[in-house]
Structure formats: C-alpha cells, structure tokens
Amino acid sequence: MFASIPSACVHGLDSMLVDIQVDVSTGFPSYTIVGLPDTAIQEAKERVRSAMKQAGITFPDTRITVHLAPGDRRKEGAGFDLPMAVAIAIANRSIEPKLTLPLCIGELSLDGTVLPVSGVLSIVMFAKQLGYEAVIVPVGNAKEAALVPGITIYPATTLQSVFDHVTQVHILPVQPHAIPPAAAASAIDELAAIKGHRVIKRALAVAAAGRHNTLLYGPPGSGKTILAKAVRGLLSPLTSDEIVEVTRLYSVAGLLTEAEPYVTRRPFRQPHHTASVASIVGGGRIPRPGEISLAHRGVLFFDELPEFPRAVLEALRQPLEDQQVTVARVEQAVTYPAAPLFIGSLNPCPCGYYGDPERDCQCTPLQIQKYHKKLSGPLLDRMDILCYVPRLEFDTLTQRDSDTDLVSDLSERVQHALQRQRQRFRHTPIWCNGMIPHAVMDKNCPIAEESLELLRQAMRVMQLSPRSYHRIVRLARTIADLGDSANITHLHVSEALQYRRPIQPLHTHPSASGV
The missing domain is CATH 3.40.50.300 (P-loop containing nucleotide triphosphate hydrolases)
Structure with a gap:
C-alpha cells in the first residue's frame, strides 16, 4: 500500500515542502529511505520503529520504502520522524485517516514522545503561504508556531495522540495565536x-x-x-x-x-x-x-x-x-x-x-x-x-x-x-x-x-x-x-x-x- 503526508524542512531562512511518500509491499524485510537524506534522517528508522511499538502499532515486517520528494534536494534533521511514522501506519493499514492530513513535523523519542525541532516558525509561515489550514508541531514548538496568525496549530505530545487525531478518536487541542509583549528596556x-x-x-x-x-x-x-x-x-x-x-x-x-x-x-x-x-x-x-x-x-x-x-x-x-x-x-x-x-x-x-x-x-x-x-x-x-x-x-x-x-x-x-x-x-x-x-x-x-x-x-x-x-x-x-x-x-x-x-x-x- 502507498501513503503520503506533507512535511517541510528549513533551507536557510526559507523552507522547502517535502512530500513523505511511503510504500509498504511484500518482499524481503527492509527499510529504505531515499531522497538525499542525511545521517539524522537515516537514523530515523530505529526511532520510528520503537515509537510505533510504544504507540501499540505493529511495525510492518515487510519491504518499506520511504521517499522524500523532491529527490534532487538534500534534506537534513530529525523533523521527518513524525510524518514518516504516520505515513507508514497508514500505508500498512494500521490506522485509517478520517481527515485531510495536515502538514506534520517533529522528532520522535524511543518512547513515542514528540520532541521539538528547529526552524518550526519558518515552516509554519511557509505552510500558510502555500495555503495549508493546519500544522501538527511538537508541543515544545507550539508557542513559536502560534506567532503566525491565520493557520491552526495542533501541538502533539506523543505519536499516539497524533494517531488519535488523524483517526478522529481524539482531536488535538488548538494552540491559540499570541504574540508576547516585548520585554521592557532598563x-x-x-x-x-x-x-x-x-x-x-x-x-x-x-x-x-x-x-x-x-x-x-x-x-x-x-x-x-x-x-x-x-x-x-x-x-x-x-x-x-x-x-x-x-x-x-x-x-x-x-x-x-x-x-x-x-x-x-x-x-x-x-x-x-x-x-x-x-x-x-x-x-x-x-x-x-x-x-x-x-x-x-x-x-x-x-x-x-x-x-x-x-x-x-x-x-x-x-x-x-x-x-x-x-x-x-x-x-x-x-x-x-x-x-x-x-x-x-x-x-x-x-x-x-x-x-x-x-x-x-x-x-x-x-x-x-x-x-x-x-x-x-x-x-x-x-x-x-x-x-x-x-x-x-x-x-x-x-x-x-x-x-x-x-x-x-x-x-x-x-x-x-x-x-x-x-x-x-x-x-x-x-x-x-x-x-x-x-x-x-x-x-x-x-x-x-x-x-x-x-x-x-x-x-x-x-x-x-x-x-x-x-x-x-x-x-x-x-x-x-x-x-x-x-x-x-x-x-x-x-x-x-x-x-x-x-x-x-x-x-x-x-x-x-x-x-
């Protein structure tokens, strides 16, 4: 089965849209990531495997191919962990999405906790420019993401909470838009x-x-x-x-x-x-x-x-x-x-x-x-x-x-x-x-x-x-x-x-x- 979910990464001060495409098919068990990933992305294999296990989702014991499109641009960082896990679960029919998949970004710990990543504010601003209505971000990045008005921010704490949101078992809370007051000079x-x-x-x-x-x-x-x-x-x-x-x-x-x-x-x-x-x-x-x-x-x-x-x-x-x-x-x-x-x-x-x-x-x-x-x-x-x-x-x-x-x-x-x-x-x-x-x-x-x-x-x-x-x-x-x-x-x-x-x-x- 095939599944895809939008994500993004920062390049300088700007961002680049990355389509996380996953194919789960029969064959000798393997887990391949293509699309010019860096070492941090390659190491996502073990993080995703362990996090899905902690979320109660059986990791596919088949051939898994993950493509980070476009394939001619180098990507780096651990921010693709979360969208990869969601796409693999959908492609393996472990979960069935009941809403339009939002843009996702976040690193996964081995126990399934969603960890903050860098560049979230730029990514959310970029997502708004592209017309996305919602973005799922780590709870540790929710406040900086909420600096951008006109787009819904869903803070995620665990991989399980994201699965529940996608299947509409339990919708994630919305982070309200807020710009903090400037610190007073002295x-x-x-x-x-x-x-x-x-x-x-x-x-x-x-x-x-x-x-x-x-x-x-x-x-x-x-x-x-x-x-x-x-x-x-x-x-x-x-x-x-x-x-x-x-x-x-x-x-x-x-x-x-x-x-x-x-x-x-x-x-x-x-x-x-x-x-x-x-x-x-x-x-x-x-x-x-x-x-x-x-x-x-x-x-x-x-x-x-x-x-x-x-x-x-x-x-x-x-x-x-x-x-x-x-x-x-x-x-x-x-x-x-x-x-x-x-x-x-x-x-x-x-x-x-x-x-x-x-x-x-x-x-x-x-x-x-x-x-x-x-x-x-x-x-x-x-x-x-x-x-x-x-x-x-x-x-x-x-x-x-x-x-x-x-x-x-x-x-x-x-x-x-x-x-x-x-x-x-x-x-x-x-x-x-x-x-x-x-x-x-x-x-x-x-x-x-x-x-x-x-x-x-x-x-x-x-x-x-x-x-x-x-x-x-x-x-x-x-x-x-x-x-x-x-x-x-x-x-x-x-x-x-x-x-x-x-x-x-x-x-x-x-x-x-x-x-």
Whole structure:
C-alpha cells in the first residue's frame, strides 16, 4: 500500500515542502529511505520503529520504502520522524485517516514522545503561504508556531495522540495565536549606575537613536565594556513584527527552548575573539545564521577588536554596509538579515597604556603599529562614531550622585527620535537613519548652506572618503532628530564631525572628570 503526508524542512531562512511518500509491499524485510537524506534522517528508522511499538502499532515486517520528494534536494534533521511514522501506519493499514492530513513535523523519542525541532516558525509561515489550514508541531514548538496568525496549530505530545487525531478518536487541542509583549528596556538602571562618562553616554544615545556603528577606545578598565552592554537599554522595545523576525532567526539556529519559545528583548551578542568567520557571518554545509544575524535588530559587541582574526574583521565589511549577509555554498546560497548596532572596543596599544598620563607604555612603536594595522581603513571607514573613553578620576568614581536625570532625558530623546524616524520612513523599507540610501539622502537630510561649507572644509582637512561624508550626514540627521529639529544645522554637523576623530591616544583627549 502507498501513503503520503506533507512535511517541510528549513533551507536557510526559507523552507522547502517535502512530500513523505511511503510504500509498504511484500518482499524481503527492509527499510529504505531515499531522497538525499542525511545521517539524522537515516537514523530515523530505529526511532520510528520503537515509537510505533510504544504507540501499540505493529511495525510492518515487510519491504518499506520511504521517499522524500523532491529527490534532487538534500534534506537534513530529525523533523521527518513524525510524518514518516504516520505515513507508514497508514500505508500498512494500521490506522485509517478520517481527515485531510495536515502538514506534520517533529522528532520522535524511543518512547513515542514528540520532541521539538528547529526552524518550526519558518515552516509554519511557509505552510500558510502555500495555503495549508493546519500544522501538527511538537508541543515544545507550539508557542513559536502560534506567532503566525491565520493557520491552526495542533501541538502533539506523543505519536499516539497524533494517531488519535488523524483517526478522529481524539482531536488535538488548538494552540491559540499570541504574540508576547516585548520585554521592557532598563536604560535608566543600567546607564545611570555608570559613574561619569557623560560625553560617552551622549554618543551612545546618538548611536542607539540611529543605529550607527560605534568604536570605543581607551585604557584597560576605563568602562568601555560596561558602557557597550548598557546601550541595549536605550533601544526601543521590539515591535510585534520584530519579535517574529528575530524569533525566526533564533528558531532556524535552534536557539529557542520550551521555556523561552521566542525572543522578546533586543539581542545582545558578544562573541569571543577566537570566533571563526563562519560563526560570525554564518556557515555550514547548509548555512546557519552567524552572530551578526543573531544580533539582528539588537547589539553586536566585539570586545578587544584587534584580537579578532583579520579575516573575521574583514568579513564584517559587507554586512555592515548592506544590512544583510549572503553565505554561498556549492549546494545553495542563503541570505540572512544582519542589521545590528555594531559596537567595538579596543585599547590604544597591546599593553593598553600608550598615551596614558599616569602609566608608561611598555610597547615598542613596531608593536603599536602592528596592533593598529589589524583594523583596516575600509573597516574603520564604516564606523560612524569613534569615542575615547578616559580613565575615571577617584572623585568621579566615588561620587554618590547618579546620572539618573541625564540618562532619563537621553532615553526620552532617543524614543522621540525613533518615533520621528518611523514617521519619516513609514512607507519605505528603511527603519532608521543609519540605513538611509544615497538616492534619498538629499530628501531626508536637508542641510543648510553654512553646514555644507563646514562639511566641505572637513572633507578637505580630515581627508574623508565619500562613504564617510554620507555617514556623517546620516549621523547629523540623527543628532537633529534628538534635538527635535527638522533641518540639519551647523551645530548638528559639528557634533557629528567630533565623533569622526581618528583613533590616536593623545594627552589631549577629554578628561575623566565626567563631562
């Protein structure tokens, strides 16, 4: 007898429909799976056999052939266990379906429990696009699947419960559609607890308001890392669409759990400096999202930037410019969104004290030069804000007064600036000033004539590239939004230019007095 049931698997961020076709015929007992399955699918034979036994269904002692159509596309993962078991039971006439078979996905344990799999959210979105009315998913994936409206989600706990549903002995419960509220930001608590560094806090507010790439540099222990970690609190809560978008990435990467079935707070990713290129931009035979995609709509923080391999740093150049990354392999090319707020930190030199007024540097000029050469010109050109973080003086470090009022004002200004940007770009795919393309720069960033003259002088004196010019204009647009100004004035341009000073640890850097 022949039977088939629809299923699907993820390929990148998208999904592919897979028709599970089963033929049970007389002949020498065998169990063959064809259709370019991977090792996990081949091992499904024993999982399916044991799970069917626990469900009270006799496993056919005949010739079984399972085909995963289409046969020319490679499949991977254990998500085909459940549909294979159902199709085998139908083909062997162990059960008789009394409804249209829904799309099924799920891994089976040996005792018949349906286990969660990765990529369910993408599969359910794909099933809805194809017109499917219902999907059976593992109970551990039910909440993420229910993020998709307009399609019925049946959470399955055991193989027996799926058999009962198909035969209408007992219909599975329906998981109600629900999008969780976004987690509240905690900007005041995180930033206000940091003593001093008011200039840096202002710069980070500008970065958060327009998604501008930022580089913090200064001596060890000056507060670069803690400041970077506090930036996420300044960002606005995730919208409903953003929750689905980010959760989809984490679902494909297999990072969701039954306890945390979706992402409700903006991501903060801090990879170690030993990370490989594939782990940062994505990779694998069937590419999975890398750190830059997992930080999408959130913050990607590279601590001790020059310690990362040169290949990793250079791999950031294209994603930081295009807000997406394409990972090409022999079998396929996959594109993932990659629009995080990038923040990097570094010391002035390997020992960290070059130019420090209180401690002597132990590095040779050659070591310092080699250290800074790890950051190429094209990469630095993609940084919008470069800030020196000085060491704090004792009086500033021990002051009892916090910056609650300052941080509260910055947070309010950031939210108002973000609202202005949503209004400005409401009919476009742009969602922040850092993404304004060159073609609409003049329309969205009107600059007064006196400001143009200031930019002209800065281009000549600072030897700025055209890319740097456009980034300064975008930065000035964000500063103007923070000041609730429709036009960009020379004050906004002046502040933007201050953030483009080249990295050089001099004694003339702003003092650590907390201004």
